[in-house]
Amino acid sequence: MFNIPRLRVTALAAGVLAAGLTAACGAPGESEDSGSGGSGPIKIAVVDAQSGQLSSLGKWEHKGAKLAVDEWNAKGGVNGRKIRLDVFDDQGDPTVGTNLARKIDSQGYIAMLGTAESAVTIAMAPSLRQAEIPNIASGQSPGMVALKSPFLFLNGPTSTTYDETLAKYVVDQKKLKKIAMISNNGSYGKGEHDAFLKALGDRGLKPVADEVVTTDQKDFSAQLTKIRQKSPEVIFLGAEEVESGLIVKQARDLGITVPFAGAAPQGTPVYRDTAGVENAEGTIVSSPYLSNEVSEASKKFAAAYKAAYGEDAELHGAKAYDGAQILLTALKNSGVATGGKLADAIRAVRYQGLLGDFAYDETGVGIKATTIGIMKNGTVVEAGT
Amino acid sequence: MQVFLQTLIGGLSLGAIYALVAMGFSLVYRTMGLVNFAHADVLMIGAYTASTFYMSSRLPFALAMALAIAITALIGLFIERVLRPLENKDFTLMLIGTIGFGMVLQAVAVLIWGATGRAVASPVKAAPLEFLGLRVRTYDLVVLLIAALAVLLLVGFLQRTKMGAAMQAVAMDHEAATAVGIHVGRSNAIAFAVGAGLAALAGGLVGPLLYVNATMGGTIGIKGFAAAMLGGCGNVPGAIAGGFLIGILDSFAAGHFQGYSELVVFLVFTAAIMIRPTGLFGETTVSRA
Numbered sequence: 001m002f003n004i005p006r007l008r009v010t011a012l013a014a015g016v017l018a019a020g021l022t023a024a025c026g027a028p029g030e031s032e033d034s035g036s037g038g039s040g041p042i043k044i045a046v047v048d049a050q051s052g053q054l055s056s057l058g059k060w061e062h063k064g065a066k067l068a069v070d071e072w073n074a075k076g077g078v079n080g081r082k083i084r085l086d087v088f089d090d091q092g093d094p095t096v097g098t099n100l101a102r103k104i105d106s107q108g109y110i111a112m113l114g115t116a117e118s119a120v121t122i123a124m125a126p127s128l129r130q131a132e133i134p135n136i137a138s139g140q141s142p143g144m145v146a147l148k149s150p151f152l153f154l155n156g157p158t159s160t161t162y163d164e165t166l167a168k169y170v171v172d173q174k175k176l177k178k179i180a181m182i183s184n185n186g187s188y189g190k191g192e193h194d195a196f197l198k199a200l201g202d203r204g205l206k207p208v209a210d211e212v213v214t215t216d217q218k219d220f221s222a223q224l225t226k227i228r229q230k231s232p233e234v235i236f237l238g239a240e241e242v243e244s245g246l247i248v249k250q251a252r253d254l255g256i257t258v259p260f261a262g263a264a265p266q267g268t269p270v271y272r273d274t275a276g277v278e279n280a281e282g283t284i285v286s287s288p289y290l291s292n293e294v295s296e297a298s299k300k301f302a303a304a305y306k307a308a309y310g311e312d313a314e315l316h317g318a319k320a321y322d323g324a325q326i327l328l329t330a331l332k333n334s335g336v337a338t339g340g341k342l343a344d345a346i347r348a349v350r351y352q353g354l355l356g357d358f359a360y361d362e363t364g365v366g367i368k369a370t371t372i373g374i375m376k377n378g379t380v381v382e383a384g385t
Numbered sequence: 386m387q388v389f390l391q392t393l394i395g396g397l398s399l400g401a402i403y404a405l406v407a408m409g410f411s412l413v414y415r416t417m418g419l420v421n422f423a424h425a426d427v428l429m430i431g432a433y434t435a436s437t438f439y440m441s442s443r444l445p446f447a448l449a450m451a452l453a454i455a456i457t458a459l460i461g462l463f464i465e466r467v468l469r470p471l472e473n474k475d476f477t478l479m480l481i482g483t484i485g486f487g488m489v490l491q492a493v494a495v496l497i498w499g500a501t502g503r504a505v506a507s508p509v510k511a512a513p514l515e516f517l518g519l520r521v522r523t524y525d526l527v528v529l530l531i532a533a534l535a536v537l538l539l540v541g542f543l544q545r546t547k548m549g550a551a552m553q554a555v556a557m558d559h560e561a562a563t564a565v566g567i568h569v570g571r572s573n574a575i576a577f578a579v580g581a582g583l584a585a586l587a588g589g590l591v592g593p594l595l596y597v598n599a600t601m602g603g604t605i606g607i608k609g610f611a612a613a614m615l616g617g618c619g620n621v622p623g624a625i626a627g628g629f630l631i632g633i634l635d636s637f638a639a640g641h642f643q644g645y646s647e648l649v650v651f652l653v654f655t656a657a658i659m660i661r662p663t664g665l666f667g668e669t670t671v672s673r674a
Contacts (some may be wrong), residue, residue, distance in 0.1 A: 051491075052600045055500035185644030212643040216604045218595055219632075221395020222640025225388045242596045245504065253513050253522045254391070273504040274596050 041084035042077070042336060044069070044327070045109040047100050047124070048116055048138075050089035054240065056270050057116035057316055061138055062087050063309050064320030065113045067301075068328065070308070078331045090115055094123035101127035109133065110338045111331075113323055116316060118144055119187035125149050132339035134346055136323040138316065140264065141191035145363045151343050153364040155323030156288055156355055159188075159195040161368050162263035166236075166286040167199035169372045169383065170261055176233040180209040182223060182247060183238025189215070192238030192263060208232050215243065224251050234284070237262035245274025252279040259284055264315055267373060267380045283375040288355040289315040290373040290380050298354050322353035326366070387518050392636050398525035398594065400632020401532040405587035406609025407616060407624035408539065409580040415556045415619035416576035417472070422483040423464060424584055425606020426490035429599060431457045431585025432592045433498050436505045446508035450589040454582040460490075461581025465574045472573065473559070487602075494599040502598025528590050535586055536625055539579070543621065552576060556619070608635065611654050617664030626665060 046065050048058030069085045077083055088104065090097045097120035104112060105127065111134050115121050118139030128135050129149045136153045137144060142160050144152060170176050179200065183193035193212070200207060208230040211223035224247070227235060235251070237244050237260045244265055251260075252275075261284035265271055272280045292302030292313055301321060305313035326349050331337070334345035351358040351366075358366035373380040406428060413421045431453045438449035464486050471479045511523040543549040554562040555572040563569055591605065612631040616623025634653060638646035661667065 051495060051500045052598070055598070056502070059501060213639065214644055214647050216647060217639055218604070219395045219399050219636050219639065222388065222392040222636055223643075225391040226640070229388070242502075246595065250395075254520050255513070255515070270501075270504075276504075276506070 039081065041082040042331065043084050043086065043107070043109045044324075045100075045104040045112045046085055046087045046114050047090050047097065047104070047112055047120075048087070048114040049092035049120075050087065052092045054092035054117060056241065056268075057138075058089070058092075058114070060314060060316035061114055061116050061320040063305065064313075064317030065324040067305060067308055067317070068321045068324035071304075072328050078328060079336050081336065083328065085113075090117070090120050092117050092120065094120050097121075097124045098127060100124070101131070105131035105133060110336075111135070111327055111342060113320060113327065114138060117187070118191065121152070122147065122187065125152055128152070132343075134327075134339075134343045136327055136346070138319050138323065139188070141187050142195060143187060143191055145365060148363070150340070150362075150364075153323075153326075153346055153360060154366065155319045155326070156264075157367050157370055158365060159191040159263065160198075162286045162370050163192065163195040163199045165370045165372060166261055166263065166284065167196065167203065169286070170234055170284065171200070171203050171205060174234075177205060178208050178231070178233045179205065179236060180211075180227045180230055180232035180234075181207045181236040181238070182209075182211045182213065182220075182227065183236070184213050184215045184217075184240075184243060186215040186240070188240060189213075189238045196236050196238065207236070213239070213243070213247075215240075217243070218246070220247050220250050221254065224254050224256060227251075228254060228256050232258060234258055235260050237266060239265070241265045241268050241270040242274050245271045245280075248275035248279050248283075252276075261286075263287065263370075267375070268314060268316075269312075272375065272378050277378040280375050280378070284383070285373045285375060285380050286370045287315055287373060287380070288367060288370045289318045290371055290382055294382075295354075297352075301354055318354040322351070322355055322358065325353065326351050326358060388640065390519055392640050393633060394519065394521055394525070396633035396636030397629065398522070398528050398632075399591075399635065400629035401529050402587050402591045402594075402605065402628075403609045403612045403631050404625045404628025405532055405535060405583050405590070406605060407612035407628045408536070408621055409583035409587070410610055410613040411616070411619050411621055411624040412539070412583070413576050413580045414613070415621075416552050417573050419476070419479055419483070420610075420618075421464075421577070421580060422480065423486040423490060424483075424580065425602030425609070426487040426494075427457050427460060427581045427602075428584040428588035428591075428605060428609075429494060429597075429602040430460065430490055430588070431581075432505075432588030432597045432601060433494055435585065435589030436503060436592045436597050437498075439508070440503070440505065450586065453589050454585045457581040457585035457588075458578040461577040461579075462574055464581075465577035469570055469573070472570070491599050491602075498599070500599060502596055502601075504596055505592040507593040524593060528594075531586070531590060535583065536621075539583075540621060542579075548572075548575065608632075611651070615654060615657060615664055617667030620664070620666045623664055623666030 046062050048061045049055045050058045069083050088100045101124040116138045118141030121137040121139050125147050129151050134151045136155050140159050142158045183189040209227045259282040263286050266283050267285035267287050292298050302313040329349050330345035347360045356367045360366040372383040374383050434456050435449050435453035438444045438452050468479050468482050507524050509524040513520040513522045551567045552572045555569050559569050612627035613624050616627030638649040642649045
């Protein structure tokens with residue numbers, strides 16, 4: 001059976017290899033010019049992780065943004081021009097992100113939606129600022145606000161808001177004083193750590209344990225055992241979905257029974273499934289979008305999302321949807337302006353979104369409130385006051 | 386003391402996984418003198434296939450694992466068959482070939498299973514064992530047991546069977562081995578298949594501990610490779626020792642150095658390799674290319 005000529009086998013392998021390579025680096029790359037003033041489609045780039053551990057975020061974001069764009073296109077687009085949404089994979093990697101920033105500039109995209117990863121957004125910001133491409137990002141790290149870029153906007157609150165609300169609930173309302181913290185040293189985890197620590201400090205509290213893990217860590221026995229010895233009443237979790245899930249799963253195996261508390265990632269299905277439904281029970285979540293049932297608008301959005309993709313909507317899709325709506329509204333209001341004019345138009349938009357009422361200030365933050373939810377039987381319900 | 390022991394226990398189960406990965410690296414290296422860079426991605430394919438059979442087809446975990454091992458062994462055979470024309474001719478191209486296969490496997494995994502990944506439920510439902518305030522996950526014990534069995538089987542195969550002896554001979558001197566009538570290609574193919582099977586075993590076992598996605602091979606593969614180097618590349622008992630060392634080192638570094646643990650682990654690794662370039666149990670007999 002090995003009589004196939006050697007050449008053919010090698011050629012086949014080369015073919016497979018080549019196919020793999022193109023799949024790995026292939027991205028929509030037509031160089032037709034359709035920037036400002038043209039009559040072709042308005043080109044908007046979605047930059048988000050489509051592969052890697054953070055790809056679920058990227059998929060949700062893309063779906064949310066696409067839903068908004070499809071709605072506008074169905075109504076005839078903006079000023080009679082169709083909107084074209086192209087997706088670029090940043091792999092959750094800041095280096096890949098900076099390359100993409102140059103790419104979307106050279107290919108004439110007039111605005112960018114994403115990324116969900118604060119570190120990538122921060123890495124891309126200088127290039128986008130130079131190219132004058134407005135960016136509505138989905139991360140929540142205060143580090144993005146600190147850049148003070150007039151072209152950077154957030155489609156949700158920052159960690160400061162998430163964690164202030166969380167501390168208000170845990171400390172002021174529930175009167176829990178023995179609080180342990182575990183967070184990762186990535187951009188997101190660092191932001192969460194600092195914001196929650198500050199919120200505790202403002203209340204004159206110090207965490208009983210403050211453990212830092214790496215973003216790649218798989219075994220948390222050492223840190224969790226230390227936390228267990230301090231017998232905290234609640235554990236603050238500052239890490240992304242998958243890692244948070246692993247931490248909670250291992251904590252339960254080590255006999256830690258107290259609830260965990262965190263921001264947006266701790267309300268997601270990926271977190272719940274990684275941890276296991278019974279392990280995630282009782283998790284305290286601070287989020288601007290607790291469920292699809294909170295308002296008429298969210299019910300309508302969830303129904304449209306379900307119809308389009310056959311799955312349930314969640315926070316990240318909702319955030320991206322709001323971000324895209326704001327961008328499209330700004331494009332309409334400004335008569336498809338670009339650069340600084342478009343950024344000003346975004347800043348001027350007042351929009352009632354799924355997450356709340358958006359009104360951007362000069363820092364690029366448009367929304368400054370979250371609500372507290374509790375994970376019960378695998379779904380997040382609003383916490384009773 | 387409690388923290389110390391619990392940290393040690395935490396390091397052991399992942400250490401066993403690294404040991405399995407390191408054994409796969411070592412086996413191919415000792416037979417062919419080749420570092421198989423696709424190894425970590427074969428592990429990922431193994432984890433995905435095992436979890437698919439286990440979760441979607443609802444097969445028993447052991448059967449799902451066996452199927453995953455069989456399928457990845459076939460992938461191993463295929464990789465070896467494609468690279469065979471280069472054997473003893475262009476070593477660099479073979480290395481690049483394995484890197485290429487790794488990328489292809491990742492792309493294929495994204496095509497088949499999507500990019501999102503999945504959480505795998507633990508096949509052992511029993512509560513953790515508790516003694517002296519320490520907690521040991523029952524699944525960790527299963528992992529250690531299976532890893533130990535795999536080691537015994539592999540060592541038995543290499544030392545007690547004719548095929549195993551032939552593979553050892555090829556590792557020492559492939560020309561002499563050919564002269565006495567050993568089929569070098571077949572020997573390499575078996576090394577690749579067994580190596581891939583080991584990767585699938587590690588991947589299948591690690592699935593319920595972690596989260597399965599297309600890039601999961603990255604960290605595990607690097608740690609497994611470091612374990613193989615630390616133990617002395619090409620040495621099977623060394624790979625096991627290296628695996629546990631890296632696992633435990635990792636676990637303790639995390640406790641003491643927090644966010645800098647990764648840095649510390651690889652600094653210690655670098656220092657160890659500088660002091661003993663051949664690794665702990667390194668031999669110099671395997672050096673063909």
